[in-house]
Amino acid sequence: xxxxxxxxxxxxxxxxxxxxxxxxxxxxxxxxxxxxxxxxxxxxxxxxxxxxxxxxxxxxxxxxxxxxxxxxxxxxxxxxxxxxxxxxxx
Amino acid sequence: xxxxxxxxxxxxxxxxxxxxxxxxxxxxxxxxxxxxxxxxxxxxxxxxxxxxxxxxxxxxxxxxxxxxxxxxxxxxxxxxxxxxxxxxxxxxxxxxxxxxxxxxxxxxxxxxxxxxxxxxxxxxxxxxxxxxxxxxxxxxxxxxxxxxxxxxxxxxxxxxxxxxxxxxxxxxxxxxxxxxxxxxxxxxxxxxxxxxxxxxxxxxxxxxxxxxxxxxxxxxxxxxxxxxxxxxxxxxxxxxxxxxxxxxxxxxxxxxxxxxxxxxxxxxxxxxxxxxxxxxxxxxxxxxxxxxxxxxxxxxxxxxxxxxxxxxxxxxxxxxxxxxxxxxxxxxxxxxxxxxxxxxxxxxxxxxxxxxxxxxxxxxxxxxxxxxxxxxxxxxxxxxxxxxxxxxxxxxxxxxxxxxxxxxxxxxxxxx
Numbered sequence: 001x002x003x004x005x006x007x008x009x010x011x012x013x014x015x016x017x018x019x020x021x022x023x024x025x026x027x028x029x030x031x032x033x034x035x036x037x038x039x040x041x042x043x044x045x046x047x048x049x050x051x052x053x054x055x056x057x058x059x060x061x062x063x064x065x066x067x068x069x070x071x072x073x074x075x076x077x078x079x080x081x082x083x084x085x086x087x088x089x090x
Numbered sequence: 091x092x093x094x095x096x097x098x099x100x101x102x103x104x105x106x107x108x109x110x111x112x113x114x115x116x117x118x119x120x121x122x123x124x125x126x127x128x129x130x131x132x133x134x135x136x137x138x139x140x141x142x143x144x145x146x147x148x149x150x151x152x153x154x155x156x157x158x159x160x161x162x163x164x165x166x167x168x169x170x171x172x173x174x175x176x177x178x179x180x181x182x183x184x185x186x187x188x189x190x191x192x193x194x195x196x197x198x199x200x201x202x203x204x205x206x207x208x209x210x211x212x213x214x215x216x217x218x219x220x221x222x223x224x225x226x227x228x229x230x231x232x233x234x235x236x237x238x239x240x241x242x243x244x245x246x247x248x249x250x251x252x253x254x255x256x257x258x259x260x261x262x263x264x265x266x267x268x269x270x271x272x273x274x275x276x277x278x279x280x281x282x283x284x285x286x287x288x289x290x291x292x293x294x295x296x297x298x299x300x301x302x303x304x305x306x307x308x309x310x311x312x313x314x315x316x317x318x319x320x321x322x323x324x325x326x327x328x329x330x331x332x333x334x335x336x337x338x339x340x341x342x343x344x345x346x347x348x349x350x351x352x353x354x355x356x357x358x359x360x361x362x363x364x365x366x367x368x369x370x371x372x373x374x375x376x377x378x379x380x381x382x383x384x385x386x387x388x389x390x391x392x393x394x395x396x397x398x399x400x401x402x403x404x405x406x407x408x409x410x411x412x413x414x415x416x417x418x419x420x421x422x423x424x425x426x427x428x429x430x431x432x433x434x435x436x437x438x439x440x441x442x443x444x445x446x447x448x449x450x451x452x453x454x455x456x457x458x459x460x461x462x463x464x465x466x467x468x469x470x471x472x473x474x475x476x477x478x479x480x481x482x483x484x485x486x487x488x489x490x491x492x493x494x495x496x497x498x499x500x501x502x503x504x505x506x
Contacts, residue, residue, distance in 0.1 A: 021343075035489070043341040043501055047330035047390070
């Protein structure tokens, strides 16, 4: 599996550390009523077979956090962009 | 037919031409009391114990592929009950006790071999942790022995004791641990369930779950609709996919774990040994091949194959433990899809849908749990209350903050 790091170019998978699902959002509220939202964020996952968007750290390279789009069934990597760029878009 | 020395002799004299199939190949009936989704080790064990312990008859096991084609067919066959947490170890010890009587119980040779499981330690801190775990095991009535380096050297003189980075300081030994012929476990449970009237239906994929007024009423399958009163999910590796048919979202991610077999060797390692400084474990099969594996690849995957860096990492750890491994050739490697739960422990529980039961999240420890998983799941399905050793495996433990995190890693499925 090769990942096209926007800073370093295409690099092998052993340089990267995977954090997991990038589609979950951290709740901002600390109220007890936001329990469900926290439960969703910390524990529950869609765990899709197929297209998946995840946070990946280029820990053995530029040490930037990336958002990678990848297929969990074929291991095909679609794209990798810096987390900052991704956040600026949304 | 009961298998025995007499049936073997009788069939030998007739040239082995009269053996009967070990189970039927029935077509699905329109309705069952209980349907189990997944004809792997846990699903077949559940059906077996439902029929045997609870006397239930009208049961089907639906398997999308052939029987035992999932992780029961591609694991590294190790059994042990060397856990620490009070919510965990009594369950695994029940499993060990069931393993010990299993072959007589289901009249099938599963080659249960209690050859000992040894965890090596390489630092003083690790030895302290092993002493604590060993004491925890003994509290639960499990055998545990803390060995010093000398005792380990007596057992395995060719390990790299003087490794400058990871010297071997001792180990924690569970003599009752060992290995089991994995396919025979699936076959034995399938035959035992079939003999008691369970329909084991292969090539029947569940494609939808029918729910009316919050209650399960049946499933849509590749071989048509089948009605049921109770539906028991048992599809570890793909639990998220199956549960999503009922609108459930689980605290589970699917990850790939690789394993390896070497060329056949003369007797070399007579027990199961794990390296404590990296993730590597090894045993020797009865055919002579070394069966070994390591850690998850670390990324979500349903692909049943891993990447080369993990192959290199596992072999490096193996050679650091046993330098002689460097001269052995690997024959095969494969990957399996693991139901990695958020705390590293399994789930055996009811769900928010009435009549829908969940057995999932076995991480990479499902094989050793097969008999107890089936036993406790059958208890839950039959009596609608958890078995006494499985009360910690509730689905709502995450919400209630009662996670069973053996490794203390937090909600990080790829690190358990």
